[in-house]
Amino acid sequence: METMLLLFGAGLLAGAMNAAAGGGTFVTLPALVATGVPSVAANVSSTVALLPGTLASALAWRSEFRSFEGVSIRLLLAISLLGGLAGAALLLLTPNSAFDGILPWLLLLGTLAFAFGRQAGALLRRHVALGPGAVVAAQVVLSIYGGYFGGAVGIMMMAVWSLLSEVDIKAMSAARTLLVSAMNSVAVLCFALFGPVHWPATLAVLLGAVIGGYGGALLARMVPAPVLRGFVILYGAAMTAVFFWRAHG
Template sequence: MEAHPILFVAGLLAGAMNAAAGGGSFVTIPAMVFVGLPSVVANASSTVALLPGTLASAWAWRRDFTSFEGIPLRTLVLISLGGGLVGAVLLLVTPQRAFDDILPWLLLAGTLAFAFGRRIGEALRRRVRIGPGVLLGAQVLLSVYAGYFGGGVGIMMMAVWSLLGEVDIKAMSAGRTLLVSAANAVAVLCFALAGPVRWPETLVMLVAAVIGGYFGAVLARRVPAPWLRGFVVAYSTAMTVAFFWRAWA
């Protein structure tokens, strides 16, 4: 029971971060590992806990969904569903010890994507323009990553889409929420059926994340976006360092 207050506070913070800037999984996974859950179980449980907030965001953006470069959004959703399933299955067959070694690198990849993804995308856009085929291939890989871990995947998607050219930011934000939701939803179904989810801890964090998501949206209207992103980068960097220390020590 003593773990529940920690998970509730972590859920509040993660929900607020996702609503305001993103990066909630950088809070939920470390918190679950901290209270004693194995890292694979913590990853799966975190995905379940954060799904309602992601679905709510997708619903809020529903009027802005659009296709990219002539690729129907339905095609990208189907790719995301398939990739999310593959990523979830890969997580379930990854040995616990191996995932303990991989997790710090996943946190590092997510942190770098969150910190520099948009700027890298903007810099590359001035030199590179990709076509629909590359976009589809990238979406396959990103969807698998979303089902397996997912930290920073929304930023990665937007960075790739920016290479198409001048894509409306509202359209990218809407597409990101929908495709991440699709990948996460099928991963959650897989995790629920396969049984690696710790439901008591997950439900505590899920309720807290919904509450935090509401207040995070309110906070996002009052606090400058660079401050919010700076907090997420600082926090995720600290968690990445801590998990590298844990793996090596």
């Protein structure tokens, strides 16, 4: 019962973070590992548990879906589905021992992307202009990463898209929710059929995430965005340090 309450609480916090600023994976994955779920299964279960929240976000943004300059949203969607499937399959083929070594670096990458992705995109846009082909190629890589781990993948995508042109922030946010939902959905289907989903733990996190997602939307209206982002960054940095210590301590 204590374990289920811990996972429910992690889901609450993750759902609120995803709704308000993002970064829920930084909460649910460590919580699942802390309760004894092996690292690959924890990543699988975290992805499954957080899917309803991303689908709800995509539904809320549906009126803003549109193509970017020279890049069709349908093409990006197809890439996200195939890349998410490839990433999920790659995860299932990764031994727990290998993933334990990779995980701290994935957390570090996700934390850095969350902290500096938007600023990096704005800085690079002054000096670099990507063509549609480069954006499509980047989407292939990011979609595979999203199916494999996915931490801060939405921030990474928006940073890349910002190099294409002055894309409207609402269009980027809408596309982010759609494409992250697509890669997560196909990954979850793969995990449900072939993956080591720990269903009791997953359902506890999922329930908390759904409730937290609603509360997070309310929280985002009251708490300044920089405060929310700062919390996510600090939490992600702390979890990264813990997992580096766990891997090498």
